Amino acid sequence: MNKQPEALQPLLTEEQMEQINFTLIEALHTNKQVYLTYYKNGQRITETGFIQFVDSLGNLFVFIDEVFELKNKMRLSELIDVRFV
Numbered sequence: 001m002n003k004q005p006e007a008l009q010p011l012l013t014e015e016q017m018e019q020i021n022f023t024l025i026e027a028l029h030t031n032k033q034v035y036l037t038y039y040k041n042g043q044r045i046t047e048t049g050f051i052q053f054v055d056s057l058g059n060l061f062v063f064i065d066e067v068f069e070l071k072n073k074m075r076l077s078e079l080i081d082v083r084f085v
Contacts, residue, residue, distance in 0.1 A: 006042030037081040
């Protein structure tokens with residue numbers, strides 16, 4: 001089999017984590033579409049969608065992906081980057 005090499009989850013600085021949190025909150029309140037890059041099962045994955053819910057204390061957020069329009073619940077700690085489309 002042709003297996004892709006696993007990427008290590010990058011460690012984010014406190015400043016990077018704060019920036020991700022601010023971007024999520026802004027996307028939630030303005031309903032702007034974002035690119036979410038996250039780490040799952042040894043892979044970096046980027047999806048496009050809309051933020052529906054953010055719980056910083058509970059370490060989770062909910063987004064609706066653009067392709068299937070499905071709700072996805074994810075841990076904030078899995079995020080690598082969030083950018084506006």
